[in-house]
Amino acid sequence: EPEVTQTPSHQVTQMGQEVILRCVPISNHLYFYWYRQILGQKVEFLVSFYNNEISEKSEIFDDQFSVERPDGSNFTLKIRSTKLEDSAMYFCASSDPGLEFTDTQYFGPGTRLTVL
Amino acid sequence: DAKTTQPTSMDCAEGRAANLPCNHSTISGNEYVYWYRQIHSQGPQYIIHGLKNNETNEMASLIITEDRKSSTLILPHATLRDTAVYYCIACYTGRRALTFGSGTRLQVQP
Numbered sequence: 030e031p032e033v034t035q036t037p038s039h040q041v042t043q044m045g046q047e048v049i050l051r052c053v054p055i056s057n058h059l060y061f062y063w064y065r066q067i068l069g070q071k072v073e074f075l076v077s078f079y080n081n082e083i084s085e086k087s088e089i090f091d092d093q094f095s096v097e098r099p100d101g102s103n104f105t106l107k108i109r110s111t112k113l114e115d116s117a118m119y120f121c122a123s124s125d126p127g128l129e130f131t132d133t134q135y136f137g138p139g140t141r142l143t144v145l
Numbered sequence: 146d147a148k149t150t151q152p153t154s155m156d157c158a159e160g161r162a163a164n165l166p167c168n169h170s171t172i173s174g175n176e177y178v179y180w181y182r183q184i185h186s187q188g189p190q191y192i193i194h195g196l197k198n199n200e201t202n203e204m205a206s207l208i209i210t211e212d213r214k215s216s217t218l219i220l221p222h223a224t225l226r227d228t229a230v231y232y233c234i235a236c237y238t239g240r241r242a243l244t245f246g247s248g249t250r251l252q253v254q255p
Contacts, residue, residue, distance in 0.1 A: 072245040120188045136188030
């Protein structure tokens with residue numbers, strides 16, 4: 030069964046450093062997403078991406094964040110200058126909306142980001 | 146998106162049906178009801194969704210009341226591997242962002 034993959038599984042970085050989290054969505058999917066979950070808190074939407082541009086973003090997704098689909102398979106989330114509060118699990122998801130335009134998002138296993 | 150309300154936690158005996166309720170009294174006519182679950186710290190897993198009619202797939206059944214103000218997710222024969230947090234989400238046709246609440250923590254007991 031096709032699945033979303035994410036690398037690395039765990040990333041440790043120093044405050045102020047840039048990090049890039051990588052995702053390989055399911056191959057025929059068209060919409061891509063990033064969510065995050067701070068330990069013990071809710072899963073929060075960050076951004077969605079379609080046709081090589083951001084289609085929706087939350088207020089969490091400020092100028093420190095960016096997304097990119099650098100090639101036909103990868104989807105990346107970059108945090109330019111990490112802060113302690115960026116420590117969280119980051120989940121990538123992808124979906125292939127059918128004729129009814131409903132979402133069935135398939136999530137990856139997540140990348141645990143720890144900012145020291 | 147309509148707000149959903151779920152019990153904080155539930156227990157279920159292994160092998161028995163787990164019935165997880167969700168209230169979405171302000172749901173509008175074109176909002177779907179989605180169910181996802183999250184096992185420990187893994188990525189959320191899609192279970193099922195519906196608009197008006199009851200739905201069934203290999204994982205679960207979704208019963209939506211006629212007035213659409215509430216729904217119930219049914220896991221017909223719960224196993225220990227079904228222990229997870231279950232999220233009920235209402236969202237519009239065409240929206241892409243999923244808004245996760247706190248969900249129901251289901252503990253399946255041996």
